[in-house]
């Protein structure tokens with residue numbers, strides 16, 4: 001995607017978005033409410049026409065993608081309401097049929113429906129009507145519908161909203177398997193920074209109409225100027241200090257106190273800190289520096 005711009009009426013939501021996804025990569029698109037994440041994904045899916053810029057997905061312009069191109073994509077929207085009376089297994093079998101003509105050597109389409117139902121953890125609910133599913137079960141079905149065609153590129157808009165911790169972990173395992181074993185390229189949006197950090201090879205932060213950060217969680221953390229926080233115990237008391245260089249600090253600590261020091265912990269900038277910094281920096285206060293935590297003792 002190069003210099004993607006999108007306006008709704010007089011309001012420019014995307015002001016020149018650039019990024020490239022490599023095959024098999026898992027990308028998490030983060031950004032505040034209204035930043036334009038869904039708009040970006042809908043343009044990539046070919047569901048929304050852009051105002052300007054160059055966009056290519058699997059070699060085609062999404063605005064002109066044909067059925068064969070569409071069959072290579074998997075899409076999980078933020079929400080959809082449909083087919084309340086259908087049974088889980090029958091609905092999946094129905095969608096699966098669409099992909100039969102698009103099967104390819106090395107990528108048989110569709111996914112076997114029973115296997116897929118097991119894969120997303122719905123085996124006990126296969127005969128249920130969709131209206132009778134819980135929110136999290138419904139979301140698992142959405143994911144199953146999104147991948148039934150064994151997509152090469154998978155778009156997931158807030159896929160784990162409403163998932164319990166176990167469903168979330170199962171979903172993360174599934175996405176990793178799709179990426180590692182099937183070479184599926186995955187672009188997902190989420191507001192869960194922990195999820196982005198665990199799941200994504202690369203994180204993109206969209207703010208004020210542009211990508212303001214692009215890299216792995218640790219690369220992003222290294223980019224912001226942040227002090228590290230060292231905590232330790234000595235003489236039965238807990239100490240915390242914000243320092244520029246934790247290695248030097250800890251060495252000095254041992255030189256002074258030797259074996260009296262125990263329980264050393266070093267906290268680096270986490271993704272939340274990076275996110276808040278990047279989003280703020282791009283907002284009204286472009287000069288905002290992150291303020292190191294003040295030194296604290298006896299915590």
Ligand SMILES: Nc1ncnc2c1ncn2[C@@H]1O[C@H](COP(=O)(O)OP(=O)(O)OP(=O)(O)O)[C@@H](O)[C@H]1O
Nearest residue numbers: 008009013031032033034035036037038039040189
């Ligand atoms: N069809 C539309 N017509 C007019 N404005 C729209 C339309 N769709 C979205 N917008 C506006 O564009 C902006 C971006 O919306 P979008 O849904 O892409 O954001 P988002 O980053 O996905 O937000 P969220 O995190 O809340 O899901 C918002 O200000 C929204 O109000």
